[in-house]
Amino acid sequence: MRRALVLVCVLALARAGAASELGCPSRVVVPDATATFYDPIGGNACGLPIAPGEFIAALAEVDWDGSAHCGRCARVAGPLGAVTVRITDYCPSLGNGLCVAGHLDLSRSAFLEIAAEEQGYVGVAWETVACEVEGPLRIYFDPSSNPWYGRIQIRNHRYAIASVEARLSGVWTDIPRTAYNAFELFPPGEPIASPLELRVTDVHGAVVTATVPFTTGVEHDADAQLAPCPEPDLALGATGALGALAAVSLLRPRR
Structure with a gap:
């Protein structure tokens, strides 16, 4: 199932570029948004591991959509330039x-790529982009998993994940997604077998099928990565300058 950012009141959500010949939809573009910054401490609502120095962002809670955007990447343009961030949290x-x-709360280091720290609150434009990934898709079974309960997380994905299914008794079965970025499997009738066959689909319809050991607390490599879409021209321009989108004000008051 494909998901989209929630459209609320004055949020102008547009699509840039035509759909590709492979059927990939165009990127999401939010031309008139705002950004603040925070210092990430401890965990995050997506439950994802964060690399040292990684640029990350929290999506507004109204756009959270049950964690559907966890791990998705966005390119954010501000007064001083542009930065690519990964969505790992939400802003209450x-x-x-x-x-x-449409608001993004950026990690401090990411914010400093697009604005001066003393500004604190700035007008931005942002668009979803492919995450730069290395290696195959990764599948993680939370330590709370057991033969009658599988708490599954998909990691190292290029685009947002739309669905995860498990082959149970020869039938592909949809695994419900939680608001904390886990897919929870409650097998009917029989315990979860190892290895477990999973089918992962992203928001563009790309599919990876993986057979992995049902062991917890470690990441398992799938056999492949989700296929890339041909990337359309960046809606925000090559430099990421906000001037490319006249709808965005550089003079938003700090609240």
């Missing part, structure tokens, strides 16, 4: 006037 919207639809 309740009682927070900043975390509105």
Whole structure:
């Protein structure tokens, strides 16, 4: 099932570029958004490992969509340039006037790539892009998993994950996704067998089928990576300058 960012009030959500000959949809472009920064401490709502120095971002809670965007990458253009971040968390919207639809809360290091720290709150434009990945798709079984419960997380993916299925008794069975970026498998009738055959589909319809040991606490390499889409021209321009999108104001007041 394909998911899209929630459209709320003044959020202008557009599509840039034509669909590719392979049927990949165009990227999501948010031309009039805002950004702040935070210092990531501890875990994150997506439950993903973060590499030292990695540029990351929290999506507004109103756009969270049950963790559907976890691990997705976005290119963010601000007053001083552009940066690519990976979505690993959400910014609570309740009682927070900043975390509105389309807003991104960037890690401090990412924010400094696009704006001066003293600004704190700036107008930005952003678009989804392919994550730079090395090696195959990775599958992680949480240590809480057991023969009657599988808590599965997909890692190292190029685009957002749309669905995960398991072959149970010869039948492909959809595994429900949770709001904390895990796919929870409750096998009917029989315990989970090892190895377990999984089918992973991304938002563009690319599919990887993997047979991996049902062992917990470690990442298992799939046999392949999800296929890349031909990338359309960047909607924000080669430099990422905000001037490429007149709808974005560089003079937003700091709240």
